[in-house]
Structure formats: structure tokens, C-alpha cells
Amino acid sequence: MTRVIVTGGAGFIGSALVHQIMAETDWRILTIDKLTYAGRMENLDGVMGDSRHAFAREDIADRDAMERLFTSFAPDLVFHLAAESHVDRSIDSAGEFVSTNVVGTFVLLETALTHWRGLDGAAREAFRFVHVSTDEVYGSLPPGEMFRETSPYQPNSPYAASKASADFLVRAWVKTHGLPAVITNCSNNYGPRQYPEKLIPLTILNMAEGKPIPIYGDGGQIRDWLHVEDHARALRLIAARGRIGETYCIGGEAESTNMDLVLTLCEAFDAIRPEAPWRPHRSLITHVKDRPGHDRRYATDITKLKSELGWAPRWTLGDGLAATIRWYLDHRDWCDAIAEGARARRGTG
Ligand SMILES: NC(=O)c1ccc[n+]([C@@H]2O[C@H](COP(=O)([O-])OP(=O)(O)OC[C@H]3O[C@@H](n4cnc5c(N)ncnc54)[C@H](O)[C@@H]3O)[C@@H](O)[C@H]2O)c1
Secondary structure, three states: OOEEEEEOOOOHHHHHHHHHHHHHOOOEEEEEOOOOOOOOHHHHOOOOOOOOEEEEOOOOOOHHHHHHHHHHHOOOEEEEOOOOOOHHHHHHOOHHHHHHHHHHHHHHHHHHHHHHHOOOHHHHHHOEEEEEEEHHHHOOOOOOOOEOOOOOOOOOOHHHHHHHHHHHHHHHHHHHHOOOEEEEEEOEEEOOOOOOOOHHHHHHHHHHHOOOEEEEOOOOOEEEEEEHHHHHHHHHHHHHHOOOOOEEEEOOOOEEEHHHHHHHHHHHHHHHOOOOOOOOHHHHEEEEOOOOOOOOEOOEOOHHHHHHHOOOOOOOHHHHHHHHHHHHHHOHHHHHHHHHHHHHHOOOO
16 A cells, blocks of 8 residues: 655645545555645545544654654655745745745655665665646746746746755755656646635635735736646656656646636626626726736646646636635635634734
8 A cells, every 4th residue: 555645735735635645545645734824724624534644743844853754654655745835925025935845845855865765675666756846937938938848947936936946956866866756847726725815716705705806917917727636636647657857747728817717707706696796796806016026927838748648637727617616615614714714823813
């Protein structure tokens, strides 16, 4: 039975991966998560009582803790997702991004290397470290071009720079030490359990309550959107059959401007909530000052992942958005718990 560590498993993508593995395999999982504002135990509802799943509240930058957990759990596979992930927060204060995304990745690489070197035979052959990164490391694209595995690194935000640094560390641990690791660079994810500071959940929750929907600048920024379940499937496939030392770009082949995406959500809400006093929901759109250094366009070429591993996204953007709206409306308790947590952190009770 495969034994897998998922770092950041109480976050958005990590929890989707944990739920998918628990549902579709007989693997054992150790979720390691510091439970920052973005890490929520509610995200692991349904797996916490399962004897195949264990949880450790630890900081990936804590070397003693990582060594203890790797020694006691003895993983065959590590999915590394723990990170500070919000660009706006990295602009306000980048310290945590460096400690977690850079130093934390370094500590995990060192710990994984020691663990892997202690394995022998088939276990050593089979061990994999899957590093989960972002297409934002490649910077901003002019029209007509695509990010691919060979694109130059041109990170523009402190978040992207911290992820790029982590990618380089992983690459070096493969090339220098032979650690069997693979790097993935994925486009924007959406789906259930995404912390509502990100565009799609923020828009859905604000529409539900008749609050303004903030749009950075003219809303013309283009992103490629991938449903989080498709991302989780890609990560599992790459862990199983990806080539060591390779990078795989993951994307949804679903480019949209932020404005078009928000308008789609508004139209869906007009149909779902025809009685809303603030209908049409597009009247809630409020343009706010653009983020400094805001990348204009991301788009990801997924030819390598398709041709080498036979992966393709299953969700269309339309179906995925409709399902995501339904999830947020059906999980008001989850949304309320997040709002309550955010209020408590601000000291407002
Ligand atoms: N969300 C996206 O669109 C997207 C796209 C491509 C890649 N990624 C990458 O995927 C990964 C997961 O992203 P997400 O959107 O789920 O983020 P998230 O913010 O929802 O979750 C991050 C998780 O990491 C945990 N964490 C943070 N610091 C930690 C530390 N020092 N030690 C242990 N745990 C810690 C948090 O508590 C949280 O549970 C990140 O590495 C991110 O860079 C995200």
C-alpha cells in the first residue's frame, strides 16, 4: 500500500488531492499542514476519522519536525503543496513567502533526500517527490504565445519569485543529489474549498450577499482556468508515470479575461437568484486600482502532459463554474466558519 505525504493538505488544492486519493485508492496519507489562515480543518471533513489518514499540524520549515514525521511515516511518495499562495499578500509582506515557499521547500528537500538515501531496492527506485508550482513563474505573456516547459523564468510578483526559487532548489536537488523529483507548473485553479480571497469564490460569495465585486483595473487580465479535481488527477498521473527531473505544465485550455469570467458568474446568478434585489448581478461590479506588477496574460501549453501521459482536463469551464457556484451555495457553514475565523484573527470577535 502506497504511503503518501501531502504537505498543505488542509488548503484548497491539497485537500482536493487528499479527498481524491482517499476516494479512489487504498493508500495511506499523512497530511502535514501548519494551518495558516488558508489551512482549514473543515477542508478535511470526511477523511479525518479514517484510519488511512493521519494529520500533523507542523511547519514544513521545521527541520526536526519534518525528520521525525518522515522517519515515523516512511513515505513512498511526497506531494509538496504547502505554500503561501496569495499574490496580494506577498506584495504587502513577503517574509512568510520566503520562509515557507523557499526555506520550507529546502527543508523538505533535505529531509526527503535523507529519507530516500536510507531506502533500498524497489523502495528507493519507486520513491517520488512531486513539487507543485505555478505558471506564474514564467511571467506575463504577449498575445499568441503560450507558457511551456522550456519557457524562461520571469517571475514578477514576490509570490511568483518565491515559487520560482523553490522550483530551482528542486531542480538542483535532482541534478546534484539525484533526488527523484518532478516539477509541475499549473495555471489558475478553481473549485470547492478555495479560500474566498481569490477571484472566483470572492465573486460568488459577494454576489450571494449583494456586496460589491472588486475587479482589478479594466478586468482585461487573461488567465487559464483548471478545475482543481483535474489538477489533482494530473498530479497523481505525474507521480506514477512522470519522468524524474522533468517539468510538466498543467492547464485547463480555458482562457478567459477576469471580466468575462465574472460576467459569466453574474449571469449564472441572475438565473439562480431571479428574486435578488441587486439583480442584475453585474451591477455589483466595481473597478478597483490594479495590482502593481499585475501580469496581463497567462496561457499554458499542455501538449507534453497530453502526449506523454495521456492527461486532459475533464471539466469544461462552464460546467466547472456552475458546479463551483452550487458548492459554495450548498456549503454556507464552511463559508461562515471562514468568515468567523477571519473576524477572530482581526480581533473583532
Ligand atoms: N491556487 C492556484 O490556482 C494554484 C495554481 C498553481 C499552483 N498552485 C500551488 O499549489 C499549492 C497549493 O495552493 P492552494 O491554492 O491550495 O493554496 P492554499 O493557500 O489554499 O493552501 C496552502 C496550504 O499550505 C499550508 N501552509 C502554509 N504555510 C505552511 C507551512 N509553513 N508549513 C505547513 N503548511 C503550510 C496552509 O495552511 C494551507 O493549508 C501551492 O504551492 C501553490 O503555489 C496554486
